Amino acid sequence: MTCVYIDNQPVEVSPGASVLEATRVAGHDLPALCHLDGCDANASCLCCLVRIEGRAGAVPACAATVSEGMRIACQTPDLRQLRKLAIELLLSDHVGECHAPCQNTCPARMDIPDMMRHIAAGRDDLAIAAIKRSIPMPATLGRVCPEVCEKACRRAQLDQPAAICQLKRAVADRDLASPHPYVPPQAPQSGQSVAIVGGGPTGLSAAHHLLCAGHRVTIFEAEDQLGGRLRRQFSREELPAEVLDAEIALILRLGASAACNRRVGVDVTLEELCSAYDAIIVAAGELQPEQAARLGLAADGGRLQVDATTRQTSRPRVYAGGQSVRPNKLVIYSVAEGERVARAADAALCGRPPASHKPFESRRPRYSSDEVKLLRQSVAERPRLSAHQLPILEAVRDEAARCLACDCASADNCKLRFYADAYECDADRFRGDKRRLAPCLEGRHAMLEHGKCIACGICVQIARKMGEPIGLSFHGRGFDVAISVPLGHSLDEALTHSTSACIAACPTGALSAPRRNSAVDADDPPPCTSEKHSCQSV
Ligand code: SF4
Ligand code: SF4
Ligand code: SF4
Ligand code: FES
Known part of the structure; x- marks a missing residue:
């Protein structure tokens, strides 16, 4: 074993281990955003910086190898600050919103995109469950709410806002009229x-x-x-x-x-x-x-x-x-x-501390006119549902499919968001021209959003290791580097059986299952369903 010192604490690791591994053995969780165990070090995000005695400046822990007696500084205030700046630099070029603007605007923070997806897929049972997680009386609110959330709906920039409130009401009315209206799950009796x-x-x-x-x-x-x-x-x-x-x-x-x-x-x-x-x-x-x-x-x-x-x-x-x-x-x-x-x-x-912390939230401004033009290339204008169409099931589903699904698939497991939160990052520290809306690559089983990609290359490596004949690759240089599909191929051709592994390993929401609302084809699941978070075995 090799003995190193992390912030003066001795730690034993296997010879040839990375400094990142040593910091983990010492109990530290560095924001190693572009690193995945088993993949080659890319060392592009610079979020895992440490100092090693005898070396100039801070170095990425993921790309340094331990040596006997190495002394490593890990949790000093200046290193935390450097790591925070590195995350903020990534955020300065990040185009994505953890939650949709409609949800952020709804006082009850109802998961509107989730409701929309379920309605569009004909799953009213899941839609009413999504609604009732936040709003216990949706048929009532569907009649008396002045549609606060719709004021923030991005679809309005294209034609008209999605009819969120009416759809909520339609689902709730049908649920009330059904023989067995939805009953939410209840935790075991607390005795309180x-x-x-x-x-x-x-x-x-x-x-x-x-x-x-x-x-x-x-x-x-x-x-x-x-x-x-x-x-x-x-x-x-x-x-x-x-x-x-x-x-x-x-x-x-x-x-x-x-x-x-x-x-x-x-x-x-x-x-x-x-x-x-x-x-x-x-x-x-x-x-x-x-x-x-x-x-x-x-x-x-x-x-x-x-x-x-x-x-x-x-x-x-x-x-x-x-x-x-x-x-x-x-x-x-x-x-x-x-x-x-x-x-x-x-x-x-229940003896829990009260929830006092507001988690990090990446937001994006309204679409610019160029972005609206770009969006129009893939989204056709469609009139909004009118009130008299509410009882028509097909019309309600079509309206739900107008939703642009502005939320992020990875809001609950995005590493970038997690560490931005842990390091109390300010997404606007480095103001400047962000990348504008890049056209997403959409396949049947995956979607690649360039604005959320940190170019870690993990998906490129996984696809290669899993033997994808086409796979993914980098293109461009410097700040303009991006992940893409080799010319002339579609995302489905690039990822034939490694889709789920790539999605699971992506540290952000850049690679995700398709978000646009359309009926889910239960007979056509993703080609690979493994939930890998390491590419050691691929
Ligand atoms: S990729 Fe992460 S930080 Fe970006 S919008 Fe999605 S959840 Fe938020
Ligand atoms: S398009 Fe859909 S997800 Fe986006 S703001 Fe409107 S209702 Fe919300
Ligand atoms: S899509 Fe995800 S895994 Fe692939 S390079 Fe971008 S951030 Fe990394
Ligand atoms: S530079 Fe080490 S994880 Fe990105």
Whole structure:
């Protein structure tokens, strides 16, 4: 074995091992973005920099070999800063958005592209599941939401925004009318109980999410039925009572108890709720100062004061959200608040730290006019679905297929995003002209987005090792280097049986399964389904 010193700690590794391996043995996780075990070192990203005693400057750990007694500096502030700059340089030329602008704009952050994909593929069962992960009452919201997300829809730059809200409503209406409406999965019973003060949109949404998390829920409502402002703010034409009732019934079916005609602070005190329940969520809508005072919680006028992260009020185990904290007329705001306060209470009930961190998000500006022109070459203009077409299944699917699928396939497993987050990178540190939208290469089983490629060459090596007759190659030089398919060939011809291995090994979302919305062909799966993250055995 070879003994080296990482930040003065002795570490033993096999002779001939890379310095990167030694840092891993020492427990460090360097952002080795262009490295894959078993592949030749490319050393192009410079994100794994360390210092080796006796060598000038910082060197890539992936390309250096250990020698007996080598002294390596790994976690010094200046090296962290250098690695951070290297990641930020990659981001300066990165064209991609981790989540679609519609999702980032939706107050409930509903996974809209996912819903669109499922609708287009005729999988309403998966579409309603995607919707209800964020929005427990989509048939209601589909009628009363002013389509906040559609204001950010990229499709609007081509012709008209995708009819997100109407599609959500169409799926939810069909689900409600079906013999067995969708019931979300529920975690095993936690044995914890939560009292929710207020049966309006925030309280109902909080109830849904807490029930899914396995808690017992009782909703205390001052009126004689649940619904809160949803029953007052809209006409029957806008929101038929049957629709609201049906969606409330689904929440109750998850196991919620409703205690109607019970005014907290009058018929039952907060004190009593605190004795009987493990947590209390105040979601009582806009409060008058005297109502807030009656609850005995710190308030600014009628607004309850809460900790921004834990959502806890001035009283332990009592949380608050929605209009009781910050008035907002939008129902979707209240529904989103219901989820946030439920997640905060759930974290406290389960002894988890509250989620305080906002993960790194790569964003891109609106399309330039040149980009729109380029897009028009591959996307035909199509009119948006009109309201009277909502009951027509084919029209709804066609509308979903208008979605440009702006999200990134790798948002949850992208190494670039992971390390950009870990190093608290600023994607805009190096401002300048980013690459413009390059035409994507699309095949039946894979899609190559040049704007997200860091030219690590891992896919080139994997395709070669797996014996692809054509494979992938680099073209261009310096900053313009890019991965491409040899001239005259398609992506499908280039990757015949190594597609899945290449997709799995790509450190970003540059290589992914096709994203455009169209019916998925279950009889035509990708040619190789192995999930390799190392090319040692290929
Ligand atoms: S490749 Fe990574 S950083 Fe880029 S948009 Fe996708 S998830 Fe975000
Ligand atoms: S085109 Fe689709 S993914 Fe893109 S913003 Fe519009 S709805 Fe969202
Ligand atoms: S497409 Fe290939 S070269 Fe580009 S980042 Fe992915 S694996 Fe690396
Ligand atoms: S330079 Fe070492 S992983 Fe990229």
